[in-house]
Amino acid sequence: MFADLHLHTNFSDGTYTPEELVMHARRHGLSAVALTDHDTVEGCARMSAACRQNGLEFVPGSELTAELDGVELHLIGYFIDTEHPRLLGEMAKFQSVRQNRIREMVARLNKLNIPLEAEAVFAIANCRSPGRPHVGRALVQAGFCATLDEAFERFLKKHRPAWVPKFKISAVDAMALIHEAGGVAVLAHPGLNRSDDVIPLLVEAGMDGIECYHTKHTPSTCERYLAVAEQSHLIVTGGSDCHGLNKGKPLIGTIKLPYSHVLELKSRADEVRRSRLTPRPLANPPVS
Ligand SMILES: [Zn+2]
Ligand SMILES: [Zn+2]
Numbered sequence: 001m002f003a004d005l006h007l008h009t010n011f012s013d014g015t016y017t018p019e020e021l022v023m024h025a026r027r028h029g030l031s032a033v034a035l036t037d038h039d040t041v042e043g044c045a046r047m048s049a050a051c052r053q054n055g056l057e058f059v060p061g062s063e064l065t066a067e068l069d070g071v072e073l074h075l076i077g078y079f080i081d082t083e084h085p086r087l088l089g090e091m092a093k094f095q096s097v098r099q100n101r102i103r104e105m106v107a108r109l110n111k112l113n114i115p116l117e118a119e120a121v122f123a124i125a126n127c128r129s130p131g132r133p134h135v136g137r138a139l140v141q142a143g144f145c146a147t148l149d150e151a152f153e154r155f156l157k158k159h160r161p162a163w164v165p166k167f168k169i170s171a172v173d174a175m176a177l178i179h180e181a182g183g184v185a186v187l188a189h190p191g192l193n194r195s196d197d198v199i200p201l202l203v204e205a206g207m208d209g210i211e212c213y214h215t216k217h218t219p220s221t222c223e224r225y226l227a228v229a230e231q232s233h234l235i236v237t238g239g240s241d242c243h244g245l246n247k248g249k250p251l252i253g254t255i256k257l258p259y260s261h262v263l264e265l266k267s268r269a270d271e272v273r274r275s276r277l278t279p280r281p282l283a284n285p286p287v288s
Contacts (some may be wrong), residue, residue, distance in 0.1 A: 001259035003032035004252060005059060006076070006188065006211065006239020011043030013131040015244030018047035021252070026054050028253035032262045034059035034078060034239065036188075039094040040129040041082040059262065063188055064094070064178075067168035068198045073187060075174045076211070078237075079269035080183030087181040090169075095128040097167045102130050108162040109135075109155065114144050132156045133246050148246065171198070172205045179206065182276060184268045186237050189214045190228075191221040203232045208268050213238025215251050235264045 008014030009021055016024065018035065025033045033056055035047045044060040051058035061078045080087060099122075106118040116138055124141065125134040136151035145151040155162035169177075175185040186209035187195065187202060195202075199210075212225040213236075229236045238261065240251040 001031040002029065002256035003034075003057075003059075003259055003262045004028075004030050004239045004242070004255055005032075005034040005061075005078070005237045005257060005262070005265070006036050006063075006214070006241045006255075007033055007252065008037050008063075008241070008243045009035060009043045009047065010244070011040055011127050012037035012129040013133045013243060013246065015246055016242075016250075018043050019050045021242075021244070022047065022050035022054050022056060024250065024252045025056060028256075030056065030253075030256070031259060032057035032059060034061045034076075036061040036063040036076050036239070038063050038065065038129050038131060039091055039098065040127070041080065041087075041091070042128065044082045057262070059265070061183070062091070064174045065166055065168050066171040066174040068171040068201060071193060071195055071198050072166075072168060073171050073193055073195055073198070073202075074189065075171060075178065075207075076186045076188050076237075077174075077178035077181065077183035078186060078265055079272075080178060080181040084181035087177060090177055092128075094167075094169070098130055099128075101164050101166060102135060104164045105132070105135050105156070105162045108164065109139075112155075112161055114139070114155075116142060116144065133243070135162070171202060175202070175206055179272055179276070182269070182273050184208045184235070184265060184272055186211055186235070189216060189241065190225055191217045199228060199232070203234070207234065208272070209235035209237050209265070211237045211239065213255050213257055215240050215254050235268050236261055237265060 009018050048058045063076045066073045066075050103118045109116050121138040136148045139145040139151040178185040188211045210229050238257040240255040242251040
């Protein structure tokens with residue numbers, strides 16, 4: 001039995017609907033899938049229903065963009081309560097920051113004599129968590145770029161003329177939020193973020209796991225993080241980070257994580273919930 005614990009739908013910057021994604025998961029023989037859309041859990045209800053219909057196990061999640069010591073990190077919260085009021089409140093803030101970022105990127109494009117409108121981007125995104133691929137698709141659709149790759153190369157990549165830095169929650173706060181919502185905090189694709197120096201700080205701050213298996217990790221990168229996981233007693237996760245048809249070929253099916261990792265993830269989620277229910281001892285207990 002195999003799982004893919006890193007997937008995106010059109011509730012953020014993926015192109016598949018939850019139902020399409022589940023269909024592909026089934027076609028690839030996966031038994032369990034997690035939805036990890038950026039800064040939202042809105043797709044989880046439909047994905048959960050589609051999984052139930054197709055006999056797949058569903059793990060709710062979300063991928064938060066965070067930061068520690070100036071390093072951008074992506075933290076996935078697995079098994080978070082998707083109706084947790086504070087989590088939803090914080091996500092609404094992240095989403096409005098994303099929408100403002102789109103407006104600012106469009107304003108920069110306008111200054112470059114590209115008359116794109118923010119509304120065109122929002123129409124393509126059709127979700128509360130829009131991102132750069134939506135701006136790219138709008139540029140292609142309006143004929144300003146031939147491909148999404150060209151849009152990123154010319155305008156949207158870091159330090160290109162229409163790029164706007166993204167607000168990031170501190171990684172410590174992000175993990176606290178995930179834990180408060182009953183979830184397991186996992187560092188996504190550490191090999192893509194130069195995050196090695198901050199991993200000890202993350203572990204100290206309560207990080208639960210690390211995504212060792214990822215489409216963009218080389219075998220040696222994967223080995224390195226498996227060793228980190230072993231040393232720091234972190235659970236190991238993995239996933240394809242499939243965004244549908246955004247970047248050519250869909251990645252679902254490229255990572256087949258043994259199901260034992262899902263069991264470990266579940267038992268860690270149980271531990272998080274138990275520790276949430278146990279009141280913390282008072283720092284200064286009253287003297288009786
Ligand atoms: Zn990511
Ligand atoms: Zn992702």
